[in-house]
Amino acid sequence: MIEAVGLTKRFGAKTAVDQLSFQVRPGHVTGFLGPNGSGKSTTMRMILGLDRPTAGHVTINGHAFRELPNAQRHVGALLDAKAMHGGRRARTHLLSIAQLSGIPEKRVDEVLAVVGLQDAARQRTKGFSLGMGQRLGIATALLGDPQVLLFDEPVNGLDPEGILWVRNLMRRLAAEGRTVFVSSHLMSEMAVTADHLIVIGRGRLLADMSTQEFITHNSAGFARVRVAGTGPDGRDAFAEILRKDGARVLQEPDGALRVTGLELPRISDLAHEGGLRLWELSPHRASLEEAYMRMTRSSVEYTSTDDPRAQLWETDPLALPQWEEGPAAPEVPQTGFFAPPPPAATGGSGFLMPSEPGELAASAQNNPEASR
């Protein structure tokens, strides 16, 4: 159990972590989600007593980390995959850390095998890829067989197989009753790994709820409709019909319509009444990724601006025509379903919106109190 109360960290004038209070319970994978620079690593360092909080405090099983007897047997952490002397071999690196708590040498070989690095054990770590570094960092965390585990962005640099492995490892550790606290800036990863989510932006708590709750709160349903034929006429006409019936309609780059606010049977009826055939009518959920971005947008540390390419501009003969509503955005393929592209940095209400403005936002956006 990790408990933070009013945790605050300022670096000079910069507030990296701002009045953060949360609990991380055993038996669950708790995802710690936030954009780059939102204060995740700083929070993790404070949990481990590496950084001193400016205000507030954080305890592990009721003790400040620095007061834990034999800390490594209680808490294991992966902070930074590159935090090792490159000239040392993987096994001796682990051994030196194991010896700090009198952990037997045999355990070093065990954890090397657990993370799949037994063949690289005698390699110097400066030759390691980021993924191998992550594995070695995870091995370090596992050394003391601790009840509380912290992982800061463990999947960075891992290949898909490695990501799956980390995901299963986290779940297994939690299933054994351990406290598992994993940070990430990727919503999609946390949605499949974590049971519980703590979302922060600019050091502030934005949401603290179960993943299931987060999903139901934050993803709006919509229908994808494709009118028969390739020309825009039938599609435009049908979009008009749907709008008259109270739907909100957006057009997607591939020519399909994205309809919110109407049930599928109603859309089908309207098409029938209008004498139109449909090539597609399918139910979808807006991606969590987007909900997450909406939630954190106001608190994103490093927002990109559109590259104006002032000197480079020329008419693109292959450009898609501009639709009437919102800017067309490139398709972002994602497993399972069509994920909407990230909303444009400007024009807050750009792309996908629930039928009622604020319907989606009200549930969680920037409103941690209401969302708990």
Place this chain on the structure above:
Amino acid sequence: MTVALPAVLNSEWTKIRTVSSTVWTLAIALIATVGFGAGFCALISSAFDSMPEIERATFDPTLMSFSGMQFGQLAMIVFGVLVVSTEYSTGMIRASLAAVPGRGSFLLGKLTVATALALLVGLTTSFVAFFVGQAILGEHGIGIGEENVLRAVIGAGVYMALLALFSMGVATMLRSSVASISILIPFFLIVSNLLSGFEVTRKYGQYLPDKAGSKIMQIVPDAMGRGETPYGPWGGLAIMLLWVAAAVLGGYFVLKNRDA
């Protein structure tokens, strides 16, 4: 809080023996001290008869055989700095402190292991430098059994270890290889010698750690143009110890209070 010191010693020993900088800094310390010492002894030996009367009268063959140490000690300083600062530059310090939250035991363990190793190499260096130097000096040399000679030879080894420890303390305060080395090397190579080189500044310069500490290697009190000092060999060593204690304490407070 309560980490057993033997555990930290064990870990630090693993760390120190598995990086190459340990080997090359200590090897250079030994080779430079012995090599330059031998060279200077050879020069003096051939020019001995043409030296002024007063220099011949105060000739200190023991001190002479350690004359290479002004170069060898620089490698000792680099050793001391790197032992500490690579923890910071690599980020290893976070992994270490996440495993041993007790700053005191961590620093104590690290400094103990590194200083013990420096002492071992320092003593080896001083004995080898002494015997090589005396062999070259021949008739002008001195035997290890003469009065105060053994004290000077062991003292030279202790001096090297203390200098390494002083550097570790400074590096713990500054937490950077570049900053530590670019302060310590010019300090011991230039500033300290400049301050001791002039009559007006020498009364301050003689209290610097290297000047005070190296008194222990001297047999003849005002040997070879070195002025009289208000302290003896043991007093000089005590002054150096104060410097070392200040650096280590400073390092401890920085480690304890600053974010890692």
